[in-house]
Amino acid sequence: MSGRVLVGVKRVIDYAVKIRVKPDNTGVVTDGVKHSMNPFCEIAVEEAVKLKEKKLIKEVVAVSCGPQQSQETIRTALAMGADRGIHVDVSGKDYENLGPLQVSKILAALAKQEDAQLILLGKQAIDDDCNQTGQMTAALLDWPQGTFASEVSLEGDKINLVREIDGGLEHIKINTPAVITADLRLNTPRYATLPNIMDSLMNNETELHKPNHRTSLCVGLIPLFETVAPEDMQGGTDRSGAMLRHTVLQSGKPKRIILSCLCI
């Protein structure tokens, strides 16, 4: 297999940022907040670049769906070693409503257009935690899928994959073309080097695509009613021991711990 790999990269709020809910509860604050590439997408890019370095594939194309700022995310992918970028321009209301179903339709259309042999995605995004895009894309294309990959190796026109599942590790072999989603332990993404950043920004262009009406961004919208922050933790009651002691743990105002979606 020596073709083209499409890597989906999503621009999300940086994992270390303290998330704040908007006062009107319609979502979280994104203005002026640090954004970066979804960590699982970084792992997907790294895997694609490694495959190219091993000469198992010819070209890595980074794709991002979103507004103007998505180009920053594509730039990061280019700096890591992707050859080309495609920015699918989705902004305003369309962007607010953009979800896995719409993105997977876009990716499926692009895969056919670019004659891709492999689609590499992160297993999920850390903002919505959907874990659906890879699976939906494979279904739309009627391609095999290897999700939660922690090891990928190419063998002729087949792919050997190790998947991290609840029961342990699952070894599968799938045909190409295929969709793979990257899990945490697949690799450690590289830093972009200064020469790479300069080369990539000078030589590589990002194409701009407008999704056409056939991609139907309006289909399958999930209406969002409300976004609220998790409730403050309440103190606990100690009921241990032979005698019932009413010990209310005085914790004062407890620290709010916002769990990051990464399983670190």
Add this chain to the structure above:
Amino acid sequence: KSLCYTYSALLFTYLSQPTVIASHGLTDEQKEFQKVAFDFAANEMAPHMAEWDQKEIFPVETMRKAAQLGFGGIYVQPDVGGSGLSRLDTSIIFEALSTGCVSTTAYISIHNMCAWMIDSYGNKEQREKFCPDLCSMEKFASYCLTEPGSGSDAASLLTSAQRKGDHYILNGSKAFISGGGDTDVYVVMCRTGGKGPKGISFGKKEKKVGWNSQPTRAVIFEDCAVPVANRLGEEGQGFNIAMKGLNGGRINIASCSLGAAHASVQLARDHLLVRKQFGETLSNNQFLQFKLAEMATKLVASRLLIREAAQALQEDRPDAVAICSMAKLFATDECFNICNQALQMHGGYGYLKDYAVQQFVRDIRVHQILEGTNEVMRMIISRNLLSES
């Protein structure tokens, strides 16, 4: 150790305050450089900065990793392994790296300065012999100008180099040499026409208040033979080369102060939002609010002056030397005050080594002294203002 991880996690939220955001006005390319430098600082340096300070570790492996990313010879030409970037790019990178560890970043900047001097003033053989290894940090460099008897008055240095056939015989000693004893290439400023005993040796490792992740020693020359082929430029040109190196070095050191100040503002801000006294968080106290505002203002002002100086040096403007001195003077003084104030805001905790803020204060205190004391900066600036031309 757990507090170090807290600090390094804090670094990621660093850029989220629009007021003090460090990436305003930068090109796309510069934003990418800055991102890599911040990520490297947060992942590879910040978790270790306390340990490097306490155990006085010279972090060779981490610096070599940085060199692999292109940080070993940032403004050295690409044909000898450098990254070929501008002074402004360099300032942005050092500012970001400094948030991970000031001392290590300051050493990296000194190393860069030496590599640049050889790149700019060396002949073809010298550039090809020394620069590639320096850019990859296969070899480390030290800049040797100061002597026990000549600091601010650098021109009065005594280390002599007497020509004997195709060698110079060096005699004398250099003091306070960063990296001394652990580095491989020494760029030595010496006076041709002198005399003396045998080889190169080192004084004891100095015990310092900060900058502990880099060793500092005296470098002693006794009848030390150096091939004439290793002379950079012409005889008599040395002082000029040394000063040119320092112009860039001053921007770099000022940039390191900037990174420390930014990190300290972030730490102080977060502390004010958490720490409570008198029934409310410190962030409700007007004096502290005003103090934080002043700190942020001085930080942004310092940053703008440094970036302007970097541009001026890059374009070789007539005011470049003066403005580099202004940037060094202003930024190192103000940023020290910022870090010091941030420590104060932490109360007693600020004095504990468990908290990063005290290391920033200790590490950048010396920036007001080296690469030309801030008093010498005033000399340069006033001379520029009062000169007839």
